[in-house]
Amino acid sequence: MKQFSSKRSIQILAHLLKEYGIFNFVISPGSRNAPLAIHFSETDEFNCYSIVDERSAGFVALGMAKSEKKPVAITCTSGSAAANYYPAITEAFYQNVPLLVLTADRPTDFVDIFDGQTIRQKDLYSQHSYGDFQLLEDGKENADEQNFDLIKKAIELCFEKKGPVHINIPLEEPLYEMVSELPTFPPVEKTIQKKSFEIPSNLVAEWNTSKRIMILVGTRDYSEELEMQLSQLVKNHSAVVLCEANSNLRNENFFSHIDRYIYNFSEEDYKTYAPELLITVGQNVVSKKIKQFLRKARPKNHWHIDEVWQPDTFFSLTEKIETSAENFFSKLLNFAKLEPQPFYNLWDVLRDKKDLKHQEYCLLTNFSDFKFFESLSSKLPENINLHFSNSSAIRYAQLFDFNKNKVYCNRGTSGIDGSTSTAMGFAMRNKNQTVLVTGDLSFFYDINGLWNNYIPPYTRIIIFNNGGGDIFKIIPGPSSTNALDEFILTKHHKNAELLAKHFGFGYTKVDEEDTLLRVLENFFKPDLKAKILEVDTSAVENAEVLKGYFEFLK
Known part of the structure; x- marks a missing residue:
């Protein structure tokens, strides 16, 4: 016979996770989070993984979420166990990897009275999460209704921001009371928001009047759609596309080895190869040299395209374009002039020279x-x-x-x-x-x-x-x-x-x-x-x- 946790907050949590299709659950051992471990391991829909070390468990969940491109839930006991999640949470925050972080906690009255395994867990990750929520203990007034709303909001935020969201769950003893049947919960009305985007006319004008266009792609998952869009933009040598191994782009017209080409740039080279319009896509760029180059270049216009992050990495940002790269370039291609530019040929000659040198050195x-x-x-x-x-x-x-x-x-x-x-x-x-x-x-x-x-x-x-x-x-x-x-x-x-x-x-x-x-x-x-x-x-x-x-x- 199946045995589920009697904790109403855990039952509501499981119901909402199923409704939103979050089925992968990384569990680290402990007693305070035992109601979660019992409940989710007994529920057929969930894939539960036992990872002892919370620091490792956070990264294991991050890898799972990157693999499946949807949120993964992690849970641990109270105290320093929750603090050990922090490195993975910061990584997920800056990569926009969706983690739903479920930390079990002592009741709120136990904080700072020197009870075992008790720290200040509320808002523990607030500097590096997209939302921080604390549930009510089951015995509090209106706990079911408030916890239902809080969990729903947290899950939708995790989907919208594609990043870590924290739910702290104070749990009173006894922790091991179980039931064999679950209550029926009301249906969920999903309210995840999707932003619409139309390309402003001034951006089209900037593209069409720019002669030295560079597109720099940082860290991002493979996208066949984006690869095809950028391939179309460079087919006539209209722009220079710089990318790295972790940009996950493939086209012989893309410049895929940035440091090979720019490592030994002189001050004159910085001017010669500088773009007039810089368009950045994705996140962190590995090459320190490209950062130095573009910070010196100070392009006249710099657009960054991302749904969440708009960093001024090169101290020249002029446009924050809050949409996906695929959505942006699909709109741009409807209006962009794709004319051959000498700027591409300039970079192409440089590439041929450096690629030949690379091959010679490999032989030596x-x-x-x-x-x-x-x-x-x-x-x-x-x-x-x-x-x-x-x-x-x-x-x-x-x-x-x-x-x-x-x-x-x-x-x-x-x-x-x-x-x-x-x-x-x-x-x-x-x-x-x-x-x-x-x-x-x-x-x-x-x-x-x-x-x-x-x-x-x-x-x-x-x-x-x-x-x-x-x-x-x-x-x-x-x-x-x-x-x-x-x-x-x-x-x-x-x-x-x-x-x-x-x-x-x-x-x-x-x-x-x-x-x-x-x-x-x-x-x-x-x-x-x-x-x-x-x-x-x-x-x-x-x-x-x-x-x-x-x-x-x-």
Whole structure:
């Protein structure tokens, strides 16, 4: 016989989640949230996942939400457990990934009286959530009606903003009273708002009179519609489209390796290649050089297109266009003049020159992080879900071609803390193979991302282990300090072999190029369990190889 929680607030919550189609539920263990764990695990419609570490659980849910492109609910017990969600919530906030965060709490009278596992949970995430709600305890007057309205508002806000929304749920003891039958709740009238958009005539005029148009696409999910729209805009060389690996765009007329082209720009180059009209799409851009370039360029007009975020990243924003990129360009294409412009040819000549230099350097380079990424780009199967960790991994990815796959990276806050957990959460809800490419520090930092029973056997993890945070040898500054090795780079001699065995992964280690190429031939093929490949480059001065690359491009 099924047993459900007797808590009316939990029954109402489950009813509304079903009404809005939120069925994936990540549960971390505890007693205060036991009514939620009992209720949702006993309800057939919900897919429940047990993730012990709340910090990892938040990122696992984020990966699931990115995979399915709809909200995922997470729940934990009270106290510091709720605080451990915060890194994933900030990432979801800046990526616009919908998480419904359900924190169980002590009754409101227990806060700040030194009761166990009790902190100030109300509005805990207010700086990085799109809404914060606190339910009434079941025994309070009009609790059912108010909680129904609050939960409904929270869920709709999560859909509208595509980001994290918090519901704090004070629960009185007893926590383990159950019922075998549920009450009937009233039907839900959904009131999610959708904004209409018509393109202003002044924007059409700006496009049609601009001779130097640049479209810069940052981090965003793959969109066939947007890819087709931008392809139409560049077909006649009317505009320059710059994109990155995690922009998920594919067209030979797009400029896909920004740093390859602009890394060694002189002051004169900054003027020569500057746009008159800049249109930005998507979110965080990896390349620091493009930020420096466009901040110096100060384009006459800068439009940013996004439904939620309108950041003035380049200190030149003139138009905040609050709609989807697909909606905007569908309207623009009805009016835009698509005439060939010398500006495109200018960039095209630059590209040909730098691409040739890139190919020459690849032939000169021996086994290293750089060579690993070159080899990986040629050996990956098509149509996989390719996740990169932050720091070096996503930066190396910009230099090579990974556009036959969908690329993901946590660039909302750009931290290394949840890359593995995010990729594993994505893999749990996706039928296609997920491959995580991660640096050693990012992998070791987030090993609890492997601590669950749901990772599909076709999941693959590749660790390039250079013996520390090699990014700090690449960027200017850290190498000039005495603190580099121990406190910044955090040099180490660890490997993942025993961790792989502990978590039930297959494991292979390589430390030279021929073996790497041979292993990559079979690494992605089906197997009975998930696998880890560790590429040990710790004996190589990888930072010098990469610095040599950019010097060679001059």
